[in-house]
Amino acid sequence: MLKRALEGVLTEQEASELYSAFDQIGDILIVRIPDSLLSKKKVIGETLLQSVHPARSVFYQATPVEGDFRTRNLEVIAGEDNTETEYKEYGCRFKVDVEKAFFSPRLSTERDRIAGLIQDGEVVINMFGGVGMFSIIAAKKKRCTVYNIDLNPYASKLCEENIRLNKKLKGTVISINGDAAQVVREQLQNMGDRTLMLLPERSDEFLDSAISATKSGGIIHYYSHQHADKRQDAAELSKQHYLQVTNVKSEIVGGRMVRAVGPHYYQTVVDAKITK
Known part of the structure; x- marks a missing residue:
């Protein structure tokens, strides 16, 4: 879509160098531009x-x-210089700031998958919950309690605002600002039926902290980055990696390649049922 929009603006050679996609978050577009085309960033933005x-x-x-707060620097190349917007997904509304707190629209399918796995009555510990996307979508669908932890105070503040924005939740979301390992150690040991590791x-x-947070018989959703020659191999490699690094008895009950993050480089998830 990006290359199609820029037909006639860039030469065929320049278009071949351009990354093929951009993120649309509400009414904000975010584009990555290779160094070779930075001189044309304004015309790319306006187009x-x-x-x-x-x-x-x-x-x-x-x-x-x-960085620890998972942020990025953004430069306006067209339109208003305002990084706040509203984003909608699966019947939920989210206030986001695309520069001050981590957010990715490309995890939409995974958010829906996790919400579908959660059962009514579960306690879910979201160790790196950001502005509350996974947590609120889960609580929209299921009568669960979700602890949404994030180190970034701005992300935690936005999570609190998003809880207020979404009043008709079946479950409850509790926003906690702090280091996930410390919060688990002090407040949430052996409380989670399910623990999300979205970092x-x-x-x-942080795997030991996730194990500490999760009840015996609970599920850890372990996300990682894996190099793989073939896309279809990434999930299997992540399962092997998890079994190598975990120190608790684990049964692999699921897992998938979540998204490509670079050439032969993938974000993956392993769903592991642990026994203490």
Whole structure:
């Protein structure tokens, strides 16, 4: 879609260098542009603003998502310089700030999958919950209690606002600002029927905390990044990796390749039932 929108604006060679997709979050578009085309970022932005509806702002992603708060630097290249918007998914409304708190529309299918697995009455511990997307969608569908933990105070504040925005939840979402390992150690040991580890680049580091948070017989959803020559191999590689790094008896009950994050590089999830 991105290359199609820019036909006639870029040469065929330039178009071949351009990343093929952009993220649309509410009325904000976020595009990654290779260094070779940065001189044309304004015309790229203006063309997208005119071609995609609804669109109020187009931002160039100047840095990857990084740091403990999982944020990125964005530069406005067309439209309004305002990084706040409203996003809707599965009947829920979310206020998001695409620069101050982590958010990805590309996890929509996975959010729906997790919500479908949760059973009424479960306690769910979302260790890196961000603005509350997974947690609120789960509580919309099931009578569960979800602890949404995030280190980024702005993400936790947005989660609280999003809980208020979505008044007709079947379940309950509790937003906690803090380090997930410390929060689990002090408040949530052996409380979770299900624990989400939505920080794939650091899952090994926090696995012991996830095990501590989860009841015997509970499920850990372990997300990681895996290199694989073939897309279909990524899920199997992630299962092997989990079994190598875990220190608790585990039965693999599910898992999948969630999305591609680079050439031969994938975000994956393993669903593991643990026995303590």
